[in-house]
Amino acid sequence: MRLSWDRILAKRVAAFRPCIRTDFSRLSAPPDTIHFTGGAPPVECLPTEPLAEELARAWRSEPTALWYGETEGYRPLREAIAARLARRGAVVDPDTILVTQGAQQAIDLVARLLLEPGDRVLVEGPTYFGALQVFEPYAVRIEAVPLDEEGVQLERLEELLARQPRPKLFYTVPTFQNPAGVTMSLERRRAVVELAERYGVPIVEDDPYGDLWYETVPPPPLRAFSEDVLSLGSFSKTLAPGLRVGWLVAPRYLMKPLIDAKEAADIQSDRLLQRAIAAVITSPWYEEHLTAARRVYGTRCRTLADALARELGDLATWRLPGGGFFLWVTLQGDVDSAALLPHCAAAGVTYVPGSDFYPDHRPSPSFRLGFTTLSIEAMLVGAERLGRALRAALVEAAGR
Ligand SMILES: Cc1ncc(COP(=O)(O)O)c(C=O)c1O
Secondary structure: OOOOHHHHOOHHHHHOOOOOOOOHHHOOOOOOOEEOOOOOOOHHHOOHHHHHHHHHHHHHHOHHHHOOOOOOOOHHHHHHHHHHHHHOOOOOOHHHEEEEOHHHHHHHHHHHHHOOOOOEEEEEEOOOHHHHHHHHHHOOEEEEEEEEOOEEOHHHHHHHHHOOOOOOEEEEOOOOOOOOOOOOOHHHHHHHHHHHHHHOOOEEEEOOOOOOEOOOOOOOOHHHOOOOOEEEEEOOOOOOHHHOOEEEEOOHHHHHHHHHHHHHHHOOOOHHHHHHHHHHHOOHHHHHHHHHHHHHHHHHHHHHHHHHHHHHOOOEEEOOOOEOOEEEEEEOOOOOHHHHHHHHHHOOEEOEEHHHHOOOOOOOOEEEEEOOOOOHHHHHHHHHHHHHHHHHHHHHHHHO
16 A cells, blocks of 8 residues: 555645745747846856865865764854855854755754744845745745835834734845845844833844845945844855855854754765865955956946836836845836746746745746846847737737
8 A cells, every 4th residue: 555645745745835926937938038037157157266276175175074073163164154245244153053054954954943823924025035934834924015215114124023922033034035035234134123122022134145145245244233033144155055064153052053964964965075165265266256246236226227227117126235245126017026936937037026925925027037047148138028918918918
């Protein structure tokens, strides 16, 4: 007799989500479709040579790196991360840094430590869908706080913080937000930290894009304003996502349970890679690399925004982000970008619909365009297709 897996599976499995809710494989799109769906550095910005050299060095000079070792992470890497955070205004003790398998594992470990079924969790609306993926299986109530041009809206945040039972955490991406591109102003950062402290709710700050500004350095991470902020980061956007190396800065009190949770999950992150990354990010190459990457992303972002102004300036609005990987476009009127996506895919262009970024999947007139992996030529063609397809789909919808 075959096992009846549907009865055996834990209930939480029903809450697991695919990485993006929209199933792009189901869309019928021509082979030359231009996908504005990515969120990774382009091939030409990957650190192949310096990493290869440093990995070879680590491999030869320290064979014991192949053993089991420190769960909290390689000390020189934690020191290097602390030094980089200090340059951005957040002074942290390397002993309060845990090296993780990307920022995603850091979110997961925080959730393991803090969440119980029925808890309230506050996120930004829209928010990073990968965080929703982590929180949802805990059977928590996720509430979205709207954003404006300076970050999360304070009045609404306070209203939700004040309600009982108190939220267990407030998850925010304050710098070059995924997906909305918004950066929380300095004044708003202070106010958000002050509010969270007043109501006794921890902030979980997700900050993988802070080093990737185009022209102006963003305000310091929220961790600079309070030691109670849990702040996570990643080398996925500055080096490469396939490395799976990120970190979590936590209040000292949480380090022991966090290290225990990390050990239970995967024992440790790759020790050779941690050595190579520590060497790479403390070399002069890294600053040059960041400078070049900022220029590439800034140029692509402006090029796409200019093309959108030509192709759909009368249909939609967007705000130019000061850094990061995404443009958040909002169509005029009461339309659902998810419903329009099949028309766009058929015309050879895709985006991630706004509904994927809200806990309640509400229909959204917005969508996210990721531009980092596309050439200028591809973006120009993509914007032109997008304008044409959206125009046709909106005319068709209005005629119905
Ligand atoms: C806000 C945010 N957090 C976390 C992640 C996941 O990062 P990592 O690859 O380090 O797990 C991403 C990746 O898109 C992101 O945008």
